[in-house]
Amino acid sequence: MGALSHIRVLDLSRVLAGPWCAQNLADLGADVIKVERPGTGDDTRHWGPPFAKDANGKETEESAYFICINRNKRSITVDIAKPEGQELIRQLAAESDVVIENYKVGDLAKYGLDYESLKKVKPDLVYCSITGFGQTGPYAHRPGYDFIIQGMGGFMSVTGEAHDFEGASPQKSGVAIADIFTGMYASTAILAAIVHRDHTGEGQYIDMSLLDTQIAVMANVSSAYLTSGEVPKRWGNASPIIVPYQTFPTSDGWMIVGAGNDGQFRHFVTAGGEAHIADNPLYVSNPLRVEHRKQLIPLLEQMTRKKTKGEWIALLEKANVPCGPINNFKEVFENEQVIHRGVQIEAPHPTVGSMKLVASPMRLSKTPTEVRMAPPTLGQHTDEILHERLKLDDKIIEVLRSKGII
Known part of the structure; x- marks a missing residue:
């Protein structure tokens, strides 16, 4: 009942x-x-x-x-x-x-x-x-x-x-x-x-x-306007306040990466064989990455295109970096977690x-x-x-x- x-x-x-x-x-x-x-x-x-x-x-x-x-x-x-x-x-x-x-x-x-x-x-x-x-x-x-x-x-x-x-x-x-x-x-x-x-x-x-x-x-978007008086803009699949927190191209499709802190960002680029990016003074903190996103994102996209979507997700899950695929609905209902x-x-x-x-x-x-x-x-x-x-x-x-x- x-x-x-x-x-x-x-x-x-x-x-x-x-x-x-x-x-x-x-x-x-x-x-x-x-x-x-x-x-x-x-x-x-x-x-x-x-x-x-x-x-x-x-x-x-x-x-x-x-x-x-x-x-x-x-x-x-x-x-x-x-x-x-x-x-x-x-x-x-x-x-x-x-x-x-x-x-x-x-x-x-x-x-x-x-x-x-x-x-x-x-x-x-x-x-x-x-x-x-x-x-x-x-x-x-x-x-x-x-x-x-x-x-x-x-x-x-x-x-x-x-x-x-x-x-x-x-x-x-x-x-x-x-x-x-x-x-x-x-x-x-x-x-x-x-x-x-x-x-x-x-x-x-x-x-x-x-x-x-x-x-x-609209939650934080409405609140951001009421707090700042600034009219929010469209950011596509990116976040206005966290970088990188968006979709990235791989060699065979797209994936989502949400590096919400500096440690996760370092793990992300290290998994891609580009650990030096995390040492760049322009990218060492999230506020700096937000400020310099136009320089950073092309570097990250160049890196992510070198591996498949499956390879990236396996690497990032092992490195505890939030990530995921962009599934069509066939893939949604075939997903092992969804089935379970x-x-x-x-x-x-x-x-x-x-x-x-x-x-x-x-x-x-x-x-x-x-x-x-x-x-x-x-x-x-x-x-x-x-x-x-x-x-x-x-x-x-x-x-x-x-x-x-x-």
């Missing part, structure tokens, strides 16, 4: 930030009901290719995007635009501890499904809204997309080739980091609200903003057969996470949930279905 096995979550969210939050709670044991539109479901069900293949190699309707954020949930289809659908959601909310939604500001109030409405049927409800810009402010009613938030929140201004590199331009992250981090912060906020409820009996409203989150996770940790898992699925998933990274000794269910097919659990939670019989369910409400 997971740590949250006593918690019921009603997930009204779509796409990434909300579902990521709900999946975290589900992995920790919460019973998560994912509410989807009849006939179409979550937009991400259709975001592909790729789509998962069944045991015969035939492509199914299960998109890789949807798969990554919806395990351990049950799916129910409800049309919340219809009064009967709204009533079903209110009844489900009354049986839930947490509601998660990411509709535009004010949208759910039109259906009587906003916090003020639902807390009347569940006074101790924890209600989490996730939007691009939050519930207040001049941008509150703007739609929030991760790519735009990465740009507005400063991330792209420090990501990409160095500012003085010819042809350099700002770059977004390879994954939707504003969405993912907002989902992570939302999970934490919900857990805090549950603890507060358990102590006081009070529910509360949580207002999560992608823009707030993006600025917060069981990062790739499989779960039975009604159409795919055996579905490949990425395990939760949360490793708890007493209440471990587990995959109880693969991501659901659309509406897979509609009848089950209506029977179990709302005690509706088959005839009523059939009437609801005939009206397109479920």
Whole structure:
């Protein structure tokens, strides 16, 4: 039994930030009901290719995007635009501890499904809204997309080739980091609200903003600006404050070296047969190496090109110099450490057969996470949930279905 096995979550969210939050709670044991539109479901069900293949190699309707954020949930289809659908959601909310939604500001109030409405049927409800810009402010009613938030929140201004590199331009992250981090912060906020409820009996409203989150996770970069008043620049794969701490070319690819102190720097160049570089007065300390990086880095690149990536990593690991390869995803999942940790898992699925998933990274000794269910097919659990939670019989369910409400 997971740590949250006593918690019921009603997930009204779509796409990434909300579902990521709900999946975290589900992995920790919460019973998560994912509410989807009849006939179409979550937009991400259709975001592909790729789509998962069944045991015969035939492509199914299960998109890789949807798969990554919806395990351990049950799916129910409800049309919340219809009064009967709204009533079903209110009844489900009354049986839930947490509601998660990411509709535009004010949208759910039109259906009587906003916090003020639902807390009347569940006074101790924890209600989490996730939007691009939050519930207040001049941008509150703007739609929030991760790519735009990465740009507005400063991330792209420090990501990409160095500012003085010819042809350099700002770059977004390879994954939707504003969405993912907002989902992570939302999970934490919900857990805090549950603890507060358990102590006081009070529910509360949580207002999560992608823009707030993006600025917060800039961490030392945001702090550097606030401390110095200097606008941070792009450094590509290098560090503005540590040298060498970047990618280096080898004879057959690229590697990462992070020499965080003077001893590690000496071990690095010694392993490459160039120990004299560490004795150069221009490079004997990190501040000096930062000051003279333009002279130093070409020397180090000349050195690293003399050996293969594998040779370098073996040498530097033996010398206790932080280093690593830049793996593609085939190499990621073939890595011996990744295999040992069981990062790739499989779960039975009604159409795919055996579905490949990425395990939760949360490793708890007493209440471990587990995959109880693969991501659901659309509406897979509609009848089950209506029977179990709302005690509706088959005839009523059939009437609801005939009206397109479920």
